[in-house]
Amino acid sequence: MQQDVFAQAVSTLKGVGPKVAEKLQRLDIHTVQDVLFHLPLRYQDRTRITPLGALQPGIEAVVDVEVKVTDVVFRRRRTLLCKVGDATGSLTLRFFHFSKAQQSNLTTGVRLRCFGEVRRGPSGLEMVHPEYQQLTEDLTPEASLTAIYPTTEGVHQLTLRNLTDQALALLRAGRALQDWLPPDLMAEPAMLSLSDALLTVHRPSPDDDIQALLAGVHPAHQRLCFEELLAHRLALLTLRAQTQEQKAPAMSVKGTLLNQLLEALPFALTGAQTRVIDEILTDVRQDKPMLRLVQGDVGAGKTLVAAAAATRAIEAGYQVAIMAPTEILAEQHLLNFSNWFEPLGVSVGWLSGKLTARQKRSSIEAVAMGQSQLVVGTHALFQDDVQFANLGLVVIDEQHRFGVHQRLALRNKGASGDSVPHQLIMTATPIPRTLAMTAYADLDCSVIDELPPGRKPVTTVAVSYARRAEVIDRVRAAITEGRQVYWVCTLIEESEVMQCQAAEDTYQVLIDALPEYRIGLVHGRMKSSDKEDVMARFKASELDLLVATTVIEVGVDVPNASLMIIENAERLGLSQLHQLRGRVGRGSAQSSCVLVYQPPLSKNARERIATMRDTNDGFVIAEKDLSIRGAGELLGTRQTGLAEFRIADLARDKGMLDAVASAAQQMMHAQGTSVAPLVRRWIGDRNQQYGGV
Ligand code: ADP
Numbered sequence: 015m016q017q018d019v020f021a022q023a024v025s026t027l028k029g030v031g032p033k034v035a036e037k038l039q040r041l042d043i044h045t046v047q048d049v050l051f052h053l054p055l056r057y058q059d060r061t062r063i064t065p066l067g068a069l070q071p072g073i074e075a076v077v078d079v080e081v082k083v084t085d086v087v088f089r090r091r092r093t094l095l096c097k098v099g100d101a102t103g104s105l106t107l108r109f110f111h112f113s114k115a116q117q118s119n120l121t122t123g124v125r126l127r128c129f130g131e132v133r134r135g136p137s138g139l140e141m142v143h144p145e146y147q148q149l150t151e152d153l154t155p156e157a158s159l160t161a162i163y164p165t166t167e168g169v170h171q172l173t174l175r176n177l178t179d180q181a182l183a184l185l186r187a188g189r190a191l192q193d194w195l196p197p198d199l200m201a202e203p204a205m206l207s208l209s210d211a212l213l214t215v216h217r218p219s220p221d222d223d224i225q226a227l228l229a230g231v232h233p234a235h236q237r238l239c240f241e242e243l244l245a246h247r248l249a250l251l252t253l254r255a256q257t258q259e260q261k262a263p264a265m266s267v268k269g270t271l272l273n274q275l276l277e278a279l280p281f282a283l284t285g286a287q288t289r290v291i292d293e294i295l296t297d298v299r300q301d302k303p304m305l306r307l308v309q310g311d312v313g314a315g316k317t318l319v320a321a322a323a324a325t326r327a328i329e330a331g332y333q334v335a336i337m338a339p340t341e342i343l344a345e346q347h348l349l350n351f352s353n354w355f356e357p358l359g360v361s362v363g364w365l366s367g368k369l370t371a372r373q374k375r376s377s378i379e380a381v382a383m384g385q386s387q388l389v390v391g392t393h394a395l396f397q398d399d400v401q402f403a404n405l406g407l408v409v410i411d412e413q414h415r416f417g418v419h420q421r422l423a424l425r426n427k428g429a430s431g432d433s434v435p436h437q438l439i440m441t442a443t444p445i446p447r448t449l450a451m452t453a454y455a456d457l458d459c460s461v462i463d464e465l466p467p468g469r470k471p472v473t474t475v476a477v478s479y480a481r482r483a484e485v486i487d488r489v490r491a492a493i494t495e496g497r498q499v500y501w502v503c504t505l506i507e508e509s510e511v512m513q514c515q516a517a518e519d520t521y522q523v524l525i526d527a528l529p530e531y532r533i534g535l536v537h538g539r540m541k542s543s544d545k546e547d548v549m550a551r552f553k554a555s556e557l558d559l560l561v562a563t564t565v566i567e568v569g570v571d572v573p574n575a576s577l578m579i580i581e582n583a584e585r586l587g588l589s590q591l592h593q594l595r596g597r598v599g600r601g602s603a604q605s606s607c608v609l610v611y612q613p614p615l616s617k618n619a620r621e622r623i624a625t626m627r628d629t630n631d632g633f634v635i636a637e638k639d640l641s642i643r644g645a646g647e648l649l650g651t652r653q654t655g656l657a658e659f660r661i662a663d664l665a666r667d668k669g670m671l672d673a674v675a676s677a678a679q680q681m682m683h684a685q686g687t688s689v690a691p692l693v694r695r696w697i698g699d700r701n702q703q704y705g706g707v
């Protein structure tokens with residue numbers, strides 16, 4: 015049998031010494047196979063010469079030009095400016111780093127071929143540091159698209175190109191690359207062979223459909239996207255299968271505590287809450303760990319569902335941990351759970367990062383001794399020194415803020431012997447079904463698809479910054495009616511410091527404009543006790559207007575607040591806007607939200623604002639968000655690591671997800687040996703995020 019060349023270390027390729035190999039590791043490239051699966055991020059189109067007259071800012075283009083005049087100018091830094099032209103227009107080439115030779119070669123009359131990104135400069139269009147060469151008769155444009163690879167510092171495109179050439183040469187020479195897809199799948203007419211797909215995606219040929227390649231919908235792309243999505247799904251299903259083999263405490267109890275909780279409530283459960291609670295109770299009766307995601311729009315009443323689940327564990331003699339992503343939200347849960355549970359004789363503990371060392375020690379001790387039956391907290395709950403006496407249920411609120419790997423860490427936290435706690439995950443970010451299938455294939459899902467009765471949809475309007483005075487009038491009117499108001503200052507691109515500064519400034523402006531009212535301020539750089547104090551006063555109606563940064567985004571619940579102003583709304587993503595807006599419309603009053611924006615609006619911003627005006631439905635908004643932003647941003651790529659696909663794009667490729675799901679099911683069912691290698695091929699080291707299957 016021939017040795018598998020693709021399994022060999024990347025250092026067997028020419029040009030890969032120890033230094034390069036080390037850098038390649040940062041790109042997750044260890045073997046020759048990894049080179050093949052390091053797929054282009056995008057393509058450059060160097061196949062056509064663009065006349066200067068047709069250039070647009072923002073595009074990359076090849077141009078053939080003649081040098082008019084070259085000058086060195088001294089502005090803030092020494093700059094070489096080379097004015098060039100063709101029959102249709104002119105362009106400036108700008109260089110900040112240049113040699114004497116370069117300067118003297120770019121003399122008047124010299125003809126060049128340049129490639130670069132066009133941008134608007136101080137005097138017309140320009141290219142900064144374009145690639146260029148002398149134009150000669152025999153210089154033909156590239157025959158096909160140029161692949162651009164994801165890279166890291168110190169690894170050039172040319173290096174990656176060179177390595178791919180070597181790996182592709184092996185494929186072309188007929189060295190076998192094992193295809194792990196089931197043969198009957200391959201019988202589908204559209205399925206290219208793996209080798210052909212890789213060859214095309216890395217080195218498109220002149221005959222390939224350029225538009226399809228640029229858009230990522232070429233059959234070669236689709237073949238690889240399918241396989242990548244399949245690998246991710248298999249990773250999650252493997253994780254799920256492993257979970258199913260674990261044990262968890264079976265909680266069969268009478269349900270006395272739940273009944274007591276419900277009887278004490280001033281309202282009845284909604285139908286959706288009842289249904290989801292039933293689903294949860296069915297899960298925790300089993301001796302297998304529950305892993306359930308509860309999705310419910312903002313204000314749907316998820317907290318109560320968590321409380322209902324908690325009663326079950328507590329009655330069965332187990333501890334419950336409730337974890338929230340922010341201090342403010344954790345504090346609010348502490349308040350709610352204390353109000354609900356302490357009258358029932360259940361002791362509620364508290365663990366947050368800001369406790370004094372002494373308080374922390376005693377909290378930790380109460381948890382370890384089992385004195386705290388229910389513990390509310392932030393990440394602090396899951397630090398090493400926190401040990402539970404007998405943790406039976408973990409509730410994680412607002413899951414989208416935690417990554418998959420954190421979810422796994424928590425699961426292991428309460429493990430004792432071969433038993434792990436049940437896990438309930440709650441998210442207010444409605445995840446489009448398509449995305450949920452991919453991101454949460456290892457979870458069961460419940461949806462609270464009904465709001466408590468009497469809620470009126472929030473009316474949303476958008477006004478430009480120039481009309482801020484009218485907005486202030488609106489605030490005055492709302493307060494006069496006895497309502498409370500949020501004024502949210504956002505500056506997402508700048509630092510947190512600047513965001514807080516902006517809030518301070520607005521706070522001053524509003525104090526001057528509305529001297530007769532009680533105005534508070536919260537932002538991320540205040541001391542927690544001060545923050546807490548302001549929030550408590552707002553909650554107690556001791557403040558009429560709360561100026562805040564996006565720290566209030568998640569979970570804050572003040573039903574009497576019926577007006578929200580969001581500044582710089584054009585800079586926020588849809589899900590964040592929806593989260594923020596969810597802070598109003600929680601009481602019976604008609605609520606409204608004013609999106610204040612700075613014109614001009616980009617196309618996307620206009621679309622986002624229109625969506626907010628048109629609907630209050632979180633699921634509609636989430637689908638829209640997915641199509642505008644793409645999955646990576648939606649899930650918070652940095653946090654989850656999950657959506658970092660090499661080639662797939664959930665928004666673009668969602669049409670294939672059903673087929674992916676059934677192929678994955680089939681492969682899991684067959685219990686074949688192809689699952690692990692397929693996962694390893696696509697996810698490699700990053701697979702730790704899936705529990706390292
Ligand atoms: P979210 O799903 O956003 O976490 P919360 O759990 O904070 O929502 O609930 C929002 C508000 O609705 C709270 O004030 C809560 O007390 C109230 N609530 C929850 N369930 C019901 C219900 N069935 N009927 C009326 N109000 C409810």
Ligand code: MG
Nearest residue numbers: 316317411569
């Ligand atoms: Mg909540």
